[in-house]
Amino acid sequence: MNSRLTEILDEKRKEVDRLKKRGVSTNRGNNVPPIRDFKGAISVPNKIGLIAEIKFASPSAGIIREKADPLTIGQMYEKAGAAAISLLTDKRFFRGDLKHLPRLKKAVSLPILRKDFILDGIQVIESFLCGADAVLLIARILSRQQLKELLDTCEELGLAALTEIHDKDDLERAIECGAEIIGINNRNLDTFEVNLNTSLELAPLVPDKHIVVSESGIRNGRDIRLLMRSGVRAVLVGSLIMKSDDVAGKVRELVWAGRIEDGKG
Numbered sequence: 040m041n042s043r044l045t046e047i048l049d050e051k052r053k054e055v056d057r058l059k060k061r062g063v064s065t066n067r068g069n070n071v072p073p074i075r076d077f078k079g080a081i082s083v084p085n086k087i088g089l090i091a092e093i094k095f096a097s098p099s100a101g102i103i104r105e106k107a108d109p110l111t112i113g114q115m116y117e118k119a120g121a122a123a124i125s126l127l128t129d130k131r132f133f134r135g136d137l138k139h140l141p142r143l144k145k146a147v148s149l150p151i152l153r154k155d156f157i158l159d160g161i162q163v164i165e166s167f168l169c170g171a172d173a174v175l176l177i178a179r180i181l182s183r184q185q186l187k188e189l190l191d192t193c194e195e196l197g198l199a200a201l202t203e204i205h206d207k208d209d210l211e212r213a214i215e216c217g218a219e220i221i222g223i224n225n226r227n228l229d230t231f232e233v234n235l236n237t238s239l240e241l242a243p244l245v246p247d248k249h250i251v252v253s254e255s256g257i258r259n260g261r262d263i264r265l266l267m268r269s270g271v272r273a274v275l276v277g278s279l280i281m282k283s284d285d286v287a288g289k290v291r292e293l294v295w296a297g298r299i300e301d302g303k304g
Contacts, residue, residue, distance in 0.1 A: 041228060041229050041230065041231060043098045043099075043231075044180075044228055047098070047129070047132050047156060048156060048158070048180060050131055050132075051129075051155075051156045051158055052158065055158055055159045055161065055162065058159075058161050058162070058165060059159075059161055063161060063164050063165055063168060064168065066168075067167060067168055067170075071141060071144065071168070071169075071170045072144050072145060072170060074172050074197050074198065075148075075149070075150040075151075075172045076150060076172075076199075077123055077150035077151075077152060077172045077173035077199040077201075077220075078173075078199045078219065078220060078250065080122045080123050080149065080150045081122050081123055081220075081250065081252065081272065081273035082250045082272050082273070083122070085298075086297050086298045087263055087266065087267050087271060087272060087273055087274055087296075087297030088122030088123065088272065088273035088274075088297065089120070089121045089122050089123075089273070089274060089276065089290065089293050089294050089297060090121070090122060090123045090124070090125050090152060090252065090273055090274065090275040090276070091116040091119075091121040091123075091124055091125070091276060091277075091280055091290055092124070092125035092126075092127065092154065092275060092276060092277030092280070092281070093109050093112050093113060093116075093124065093125065093126050093127065093135075093139075093143075093277075093281070094125075094127045094133060094135070094277040094278065094281055095107075095127075095133065095134040095135065095281070096132075096133055096134040097132070097133055097278070098132050098133075098231075099226075099231045100278055102134075103277075103278050103281045103282055104281040104282065106134070109126065109139045109142075109143055110139075110142055110143055110146040110147075112281075112286065113126075113143050113146055113147045113149075114146055114147060115286055115287045115290070116147075116149070116280075116286075116290055117147045117148065117149050118287065119286075119287045119288075119290035119291045119294065120290065120291060120294035121149060121290055121294065122149070122273065123149050123150045123151070123152060123172075123173075123273075124143070124147065124149050124150070124151050124152065125151075125152040125154045125175075125275055125277065126139060126140055126143060126151055126152065126153060126154060127154045127155070127277070128140065128153055128154065128155045129155050129156065135155075137153075137155075137165070137169055140153060140166075140169040140170055140171060141169050141170045143170075144169075144170035144171075145170075150172040150173060150199075151170065151171055151172050151173070152171070152172070152173040152174065152175060152199075152201060153166040153169070153171040153173070153174045153175070154175045155174075155175065156177065156180065157174055157175065157176055157177075157189060158180070158181070158185070160188060160189060160192045162174075163189060163192045163193055163196065163198065164192070164196070166198065167196045167197075167198055171198060172198065172199060173198055173199035173200065173201055173220075174193060174198055174199075174200055174201070175200075175201050175203060175222070176189050176190065176193075176200050176201070176202045176203065176218075177203045177224075177228075178202060178203060178204050178205075178209040178212055178213050179203075179204075179205060179209060179228050180228075183212055183215070183216060186202070186212065186213070186216045186218075187216040187217065190202070190216055190217050190218060191217075194217075199219075199220060200218065200219075200220065201220050201222045201252060201275075202216075202218035202220060202221055202222060203222040203223075203224050203254065204221060204222065204223055204224065204241070205223070205224050205226075205227065205228060205237065206237075206241070207241070207244065210241060210244060210245065214245075214246065214249070218249070219248075219249055219250065220249070220250045220252060221245050221249050221250065221251050221252065222252040222253075222254050222275065223237060223238045223241050223242060223251065223252065223253050223254065223271075224237070224254045224255055225237045225238055225253065225254060225255040225256040225257075226254075226255040226256065233255050233256035234256065235253075235256050235257070235262060235265075235266075238251075238253040238266055238269065238271060239265065239266070239269045242266070242269040242270045242271050243269060243270055245270065250272045250273065251270055251271045251272055251273075252271070252272065252273040252274065252275055253266050253271045253273075253274050253275070254274070254275040255275075257274050257276050257279065257293075258279060259292075259296075260292060260293065260295070260296025261296075263293060263296040263297050264296060267297070274293070274297070276293060279293075280293075
């Protein structure tokens with residue numbers, strides 16, 4: 040495992056310990072909008088759904104975009120046709136903040152994925168309380184038992200889970216644990232190298248009843264049409280959009296590419 044990823048996970052375990060000491064309620068409350076259908080939003084027939092990500096930095100890329108208002112960005116994403124929004128909430132390594140989630144949920148009508156390093160069920164409950172509609176679960180950093188327990192917790196709370204894989208072993212484990220939405224990360228977590236062929240090779244192996252999402256390394260509409268032909272139903276794109284001088288225009292470009300019937304044209 041990459042040393043930077045090890046560092047991130049060590050910090051995340053400390054965060055989980057602090058969260059457990061504080062404790063959380065299981066009452067979402069009336070001030071948080073109801074759960075939205077993330078799975079349905081990203082699996083509309085004859086198109087690839089765009090999960091547009093709000094991400095200001097990453098360990099591999101450094102600063103991606105100088106700090107801007109996540110609510111404004113989220114509203115641009117919605118107006119430009121994104122199917123859902125991914126909000127990175129890790130503060131130390133990605134310059135995110137979970138405090139943005141409840142405010143973003145009220146500012147847009149799209150489903151919101153909380154993207155973070157989820158290691159414990161209390162983080163899933165925390166996501167639920169803050170208004171998340173889905174959470175990211177990374178198979179590579181979880182044991183089989185942990186993944187199963189986290190998927191079960193998501194189901195109990197009504198949250199969708201995007202279960203991220205990178206190879207055949209991850210895929211088999213995710214399917215066995217009951218994952219329905221499979222995210223194929225084109226970034227190797229050991230080397231941080233990105234290769235779109237990861238999705239092109241693994242997507243055809245995912246059973247038909249599951250939804251396949253391709254993550255990382257998507258550069259243009261051509262990539263989206265190529266992924267569509269491999270059975271991918273949605274793409275998660277962050278850096279490409281956040282680096283753009285025309286955020287809304289870049290989202291519209293990717294959405295349009297995904298609407299071309301049968302991935303042709």
